[in-house]
Amino acid sequence: GAVVSQHPSRVICKSGTSVKIECRSLDFQATTMFWYRQFPKQSLMLMATSNEGSKATYEQGVEKDKFLINHASLTLSTLTVTSAHPEDSSFYICSARRGRTGETQYFGPGTRLLVL
Amino acid sequence: GQQLNQSPQSMFIQEGEDVSMNCTSSSIFNTWLWYKQEPGEGPVLLIALYKAGELTSNGRLTAQFGITRKDSFLNISASIPSDVGIYFCAGLRDGGATNKLIFGTGTLLAVQP
Numbered sequence: 001g002a003v004v005s006q007h008p009s010r011v012i013c014k015s016g017t018s019v020k021i022e023c024r025s026l027d028f029q030a031t032t033m034f035w036y037r038q039f040p041k042q043s044l045m046l047m048a049t050s051n052e053g054s055k056a057t058y059e060q061g062v063e064k065d066k067f068l069i070n071h072a073s074l075t076l077s078t079l080t081v082t083s084a085h086p087e088d089s090s091f092y093i094c095s096a097r098r099g100r101t102g103e104t105q106y107f108g109p110g111t112r113l114l115v116l
Numbered sequence: 117g118q119q120l121n122q123s124p125q126s127m128f129i130q131e132g133e134d135v136s137m138n139c140t141s142s143s144i145f146n147t148w149l150w151y152k153q154e155p156g157e158g159p160v161l162l163i164a165l166y167k168a169g170e171l172t173s174n175g176r177l178t179a180q181f182g183i184t185r186k187d188s189f190l191n192i193s194a195s196i197p198s199d200v201g202i203y204f205c206a207g208l209r210d211g212g213a214t215n216k217l218i219f220g221t222g223t224l225l226a227v228q229p
Contacts, residue, residue: 004158034216043119043204043219044159093158097215105217107151107158 002028004096006108013084014116021079021111023094029074030096034105035067038091050077084115120205120220128226135192137223139205147208148181148188149217154201162203163190195227 003026013019023033031052036044048069049057056069066088068080077096081088091112095105120141127135139148147166151159163174165181165188172179178191188205205220 006158043221045119045219046216049216095158105161107160110156110158112156 002096002098002104002106004094004106004108006092006094006111008111009109010112010114012114012116015085016083018080018082019084019113021081021092021094021113023077023079023096023108025075025096025098025106028096028098030077030098031074032097033071033077034095034097035069035077035079036093036095038093038110040091044093047079081113084113086115089113089115120207120218122203122205122220122223124223125221126224126226128228129195131196131227131229133195135195135199135225136189137191137203137225138187138189139207139220140187141207141218142186143209144185145207145209145218146185148179149206149208150177150179150188150190151204151206151219152201153204153222159204192225195225197227197229200225200227 005024007022033050035047037047038044046059047062050069050071052071052074058064071077091110093110095107098104120139122139149164150162153159163172163179168185169183170181176193180189202222202224204222206217208215
């Protein structure tokens with residue numbers, strides 16, 4: 001099977017600090033990874049599409065300077081939440097696409113971020 | 117961002133009952149997917165549908181791609197306690213390398229033993 005990991009699984013930080021979340025495809029190469037955000041009892045909302053070796057594509061309303069995405073290799077994408085605020089507290093989920101078609105996305109277990 | 121509408125929002129059923137849920141959109145999708153999410157975890161793909169009218173099964177799960185391409189249905193037969201979770205539909209519209217998933221609002225399923 002295709003496995004995607006995320007690290008850390010949970011993080012608590014103070015307001016104003018930056019937090020980095022890693023997403024790794026463990027047994028396949030992923031030229032495209034996706035970052036989603038999920039608030040309690042809500043659906044997944046796509047934040048950005050991360051392409052290896054190029055700039056991420058952000059969805060409307062997502063601040064690219066606040067949510068920095070780096071996809072430096074075919075197995076790793078990172079999301080950095082800069083100058084975090086309490087309203088950034090959420091469940092962040094990544095997915096990695098295996099192949100060229102969208103349905104072959106494998107999701108990570110998610111990272112719970114709490115900003116105090 | 118856009119979301120697909122799912123109904124019902126939640127279901128509380130007895131073990132052994134059958135379950136039906138649906139997902140509707142105002143626009144057409146080329147692929148429909150159904151995921152299950154358990155608490156504190158990422159979604160897991162259950163069924164993928166690629167053609168209008170297609171009916172696909174995965175064990176006790178059966179899903180259909182609506183003929184209009186604007187809806188999809190998921191049925192679970194003879195539910196068991198481990199079916200508990202949130203079920204999301206997702207639509208895939210664009211072709212090529214920039215495919216993006218649009219998720220539904222989710223249906224929470226609770227199964228009482």
